[in-house]
Amino acid sequence: MKRFFITLFIMLSAGFILTGQSSDPLVSKCVMNTGADAKYLKDFRIQLSKAPSAGEMRYKTQMSLWKNTKYKFSMCTADDSPGELILTLKNDANQVVLSSFDSKTGKTYKSIEFTCNRSGIYQLNYDFKDGQQGSGVGVVSMVK
């Protein structure tokens, strides 16, 4: 009987801890892996089917970014996702400020630190590399 209550306590504690996280484990995992120096601001859950043809990034959203602030963009791809999540950031003049995919080298970055010196509304364009089907989370945090 004593063993039963110990087990019950452990299981209840586990359930209690779980409530401290998002209902989406990928979001929780991504937020918790942004690093000790990063402070969470926003997350974007992205799930896309395969693009009929390669072209513009398909998941478009926007947020304000402020001068004198260092941001961190983290891209997390689900384990079973065929495509890898990538991001392109554009300013309000529609100019590309950064991209997590280097088309020259083919290299993809899972995180980008960005020192913002122009306050404004920026467009965050997410997609999966080569327009593949995929599932992932983009997290935006502040870094000291």
Place this chain on the structure above:
Amino acid sequence: MKGRLLFLLIVLLPAIFSCRNSASNNSQFVFPEADSIPIGEEEKLSTEAIEEIARNISSPVEIANLLQTLAVPFSQAYLASSIDPNKQSTSFDKAFTLGVLGADLGYLNMYEKTGSSIDILSSIRKLAEGIRVGQFFDFETIKRLSLNKSNLDSLLFLSIDSYTQIDKYLRDNDRGQLSALMIIGVWIEAQYLATQVMTEYPDPILRDRIGEQKIILNDLIMLANPYCNRDPEFGELCKDLQDIKQKYREIRITYTLGEPVSREVDGALVVEQTETSNVEMTDEQLAGIIEITKTVRNKLIANN
């Protein structure tokens, strides 16, 4: 039989507790929608547009982060902690105050002032329940994380995520006016915080941040516009926002062009923007913004 029953209990109990915030749980809860607005009454702002405007409003956490960076000491005096949630009788007051206290919670969290944040959390709980969105705020966990200072990131995530869920739920259920009020409340309180700090600890970076709010002020007004004729309270708020806009009218934001500089550090990409924004704002204009922000904010929380 007894063994099977115990096993079943062990397996099912954590599942029940851990699913407290799940979407399916929420979707089964049907609210009476006395304060809802039929879709047709809202002006032509698409759901996506409203969502984007909401995202554009600067997070109060960012203002608090800036104050910390500038080594501004914490002060309880800036907060609206005297607000009595029991005195907020209308949905308007409850939603607006929910926003105000959300901004204060962000400030307290960033400065890790857990004792005060517990009091504010209790008020937030009452207000959220008052507009029937209490189920999106996991008070017990947020309270626990507040007391555990090592878990700041989880705390920020849960607090911000709760507000995001409340905002989305209100908009999805034709109660966009309450969502707008909450967002406006967050902005006004964060703006109040920034302007009050500016009077005590003047700093060029903070000064610029206050001036840069011109960038999102129109979005904020657009968010309120569909509801300006809804009732006298909303009408007055719209007028207040126009008064704030008026103070920003002559402020100019200019840009200096430049290409971003990228480099790789330990496998991660680091990008520094050389393009800059510059705020042209006189001391008089700044004083006008500080004054109008204080007047509007104090008027809106005056029924406490």
